[in-house]
Amino acid sequence: MKDLIETIVKPLVDFPEDVRIETVEDDSKITCHLYVNKTDMGKVIGKQGRVAKxxxxxxxxxxxxQNKKIFLEIGE
Structure with missing residues (x-):
C-alpha cells in the first residue's frame, strides 16, 4: 500500500524527497498517514479536495x- 501511495503522490509534488508514509495496522483497519512538504499540500489536496479524493x-x-477498512490521512 505504501508503494502505491508513493507512486501516485511523488510525481504531483515539488519535493518528492519529503514524502513520508506511516502505516498503523489494527485488527479491523489500516491507517496510512501521508506527510508532504508544507508547500506541496495544495497540490496533494487539489481544488475542493478532488485530488485527495x-x-x-x-x-x-x-x-x-485485504478485508480491512483503509483510511488515508494527509498532513504536513
Missing amino acids: AIRTVVYAAGSS
Missing part, C-alpha cells in the same frame, strides 16, 4: 482485497 479512491480500491 481520487487518491483515496484508488487506495481504497486496492485495499479492498
